[in-house]
Amino acid sequence: MDNLLEIRNLHASVGDKEILKGIDLVIRRGEVHAVMGPNGAGKSTLSAVLTGRPDLVVTQGSILYDGRDLLAMQPEERAWAGIFLSFQYPVEIPGVSITAFMKAAVNARRRASGLEELKPAEFLRLLKEKMAFVGMKPDFASRAVNEGFSGGEKKRNEIFQMAMLDPQFAILDETDSGLDVDALKIVASGVNALRSPEKSAIVITHYKRLLDYIVPDVVHVLKDGRIVKTGDRSLVEQIDRQGYEGLDG
Amino acid sequence: MLPGEALRLTFVKLPGLSVPVETEVLLAQCGCEADVAGLYLCEGDDRFSLKLNLRHEAGECRSRQLFKGMASGNARALFDGRVYVAHGAQKTVALQENHSLLLDAAASVESRPQLEIYADDVECSHGATVGSLDAQQQFYMQSRGIPREEALRLQKISFLSPVLERLPESLVNEVVSRL
Numbered sequence: 001m002d003n004l005l006e007i008r009n010l011h012a013s014v015g016d017k018e019i020l021k022g023i024d025l026v027i028r029r030g031e032v033h034a035v036m037g038p039n040g041a042g043k044s045t046l047s048a049v050l051t052g053r054p055d056l057v058v059t060q061g062s063i064l065y066d067g068r069d070l071l072a073m074q075p076e077e078r079a080w081a082g083i084f085l086s087f088q089y090p091v092e093i094p095g096v097s098i099t100a101f102m103k104a105a106v107n108a109r110r111r112a113s114g115l116e117e118l119k120p121a122e123f124l125r126l127l128k129e130k131m132a133f134v135g136m137k138p139d140f141a142s143r144a145v146n147e148g149f150s151g152g153e154k155k156r157n158e159i160f161q162m163a164m165l166d167p168q169f170a171i172l173d174e175t176d177s178g179l180d181v182d183a184l185k186i187v188a189s190g191v192n193a194l195r196s197p198e199k200s201a202i203v204i205t206h207y208k209r210l211l212d213y214i215v216p217d218v219v220h221v222l223k224d225g226r227i228v229k230t231g232d233r234s235l236v237e238q239i240d241r242q243g244y245e246g247l248d249g
Numbered sequence: 250m251l252p253g254e255a256l257r258l259t260f261v262k263l264p265g266l267s268v269p270v271e272t273e274v275l276l277a278q279c280g281c282e283a284d285v286a287g288l289y290l291c292e293g294d295d296r297f298s299l300k301l302n303l304r305h306e307a308g309e310c311r312s313r314q315l316f317k318g319m320a321s322g323n324a325r326a327l328f329d330g331r332v333y334v335a336h337g338a339q340k341t342v343a344l345q346e347n348h349s350l351l352l353d354a355a356a357s358v359e360s361r362p363q364l365e366i367y368a369d370d371v372e373c374s375h376g377a378t379v380g381s382l383d384a385q386q387q388f389y390m391q392s393r394g395i396p397r398e399e400a401l402r403l404q405k406i407s408f409l410s411p412v413l414e415r416l417p418e419s420l421v422n423e424v425v426s427r428l
Contacts, residue, residue: 093404095409096403096407144410
């Protein structure tokens with residue numbers, strides 16, 4: 001089966017406000033899709049629905065992931081199935097170290113896959129390798145999750161976690177916002193290193209900048225809860241020149 | 250306490266115990282410090298109260314209180330913390346914080362912070378909060394594959410961590426195993 005993700009006629013609401021108004025989107029294995037659009041279009045809502053954030057209610061439609069009914073799965077089950085979200089606003093967890101947090105995450109996924117938990121030495125080796133991969137200093141492992149992190153450190157921490165969990169399907173929700181060019185390059189190289197014929201990703205962004213480094217196969221424009229245009233990477237250039245005005249399909 | 254002395258005291262109340270605790274700390278000479286903290290875990294039908302009377306009788310003393318409580322089931326927990334600053338105990342610094350996590354609708358926590366101040370050149374503050382577990386932290390952890398129950402436990406550790414940091418490792422392990 002070539003399709004990793006199939007979204008059909010997806011409608012979703014927060015409270016009584018409908019945000020997604022009929023999304024159809026198919027992502028094949030190995031593809032990177034960019035989702036662009038103005039503020040309030042529903043981009044982050046889409047990422048939240050895919051990962052099962054509990055305040056969102058899907059009112060119509062379906063999502064198949066790897067042939068499974070994604071909407072019937074708990075957030076942690078989606079992670080075990082290989083879905084990863086790089087949060088637009090990563091959450092601080094004071095008092096819980098990166099090491100403890102990642103150990104819980106990595107081993108939970110291994111248990112769910114019927115694998116043994118990693119031995120402490122194996123886990124530390126993996127941790128060090130991935131920290132080096134995103135250029136984190138040694139004291140990073142003992143810091144509390146995102147507490148007191150700068151904006152750039154938080155985003156890099158998301159990419160670090162992505163590398164640790166090695167997802168099959170990654171969603172990057174405005175991972176470029178608040179990053180300087182150097183941090184952007186680190187993030188992009190982290191993402192590019194994880195590309196493979198089996199893995200797919202959605203890159204949500206306002207700007208062309210990130211897509212210069214993570215080159216998408218397909219580009220969608222989301223406006224007012226609907227995909228109004230789909231094209232190849234040349235669409236990014238067009239948006240960069242003209243903005244979102246006039247892109248109503 | 251004598252001039253220049255410092256007291257560092259940490260209370261731990263494990264779940265399954267119903268006890269009233271009453272303590273008085275007296276700062277009777279200039280330049281003393283008292284750093285008092287505690288955590289109380291209440292579950293089932295636990296009844297717990299902590300009454301702390303912290304008295305600044307002499308000037309230029311500092312006191313700090315940090316108490317963290319959790320209640321689930323039908324448990325009831327009360328923090329009754331009084332800071333008394335005597336007439337003439339100038340340059341007193343007294344800080345008090347009490348934070349509670351309410352884990353079930355039938356549980357209850359009560360916080361009664363009291364400041365009684367008879368000197369005019371002092372710095373005193375108190376803060377109390379009662380909250381529940383944070384839904385955003387919960388989702389963040391679950392999205393990383395951490396099962397709901399384990400995520401709840403990590404959140405409790407996170408909440409208690411400023412007090413846990415003061416304890417020896419064996420006691421930290423004991424507390425964490427009871428969450």
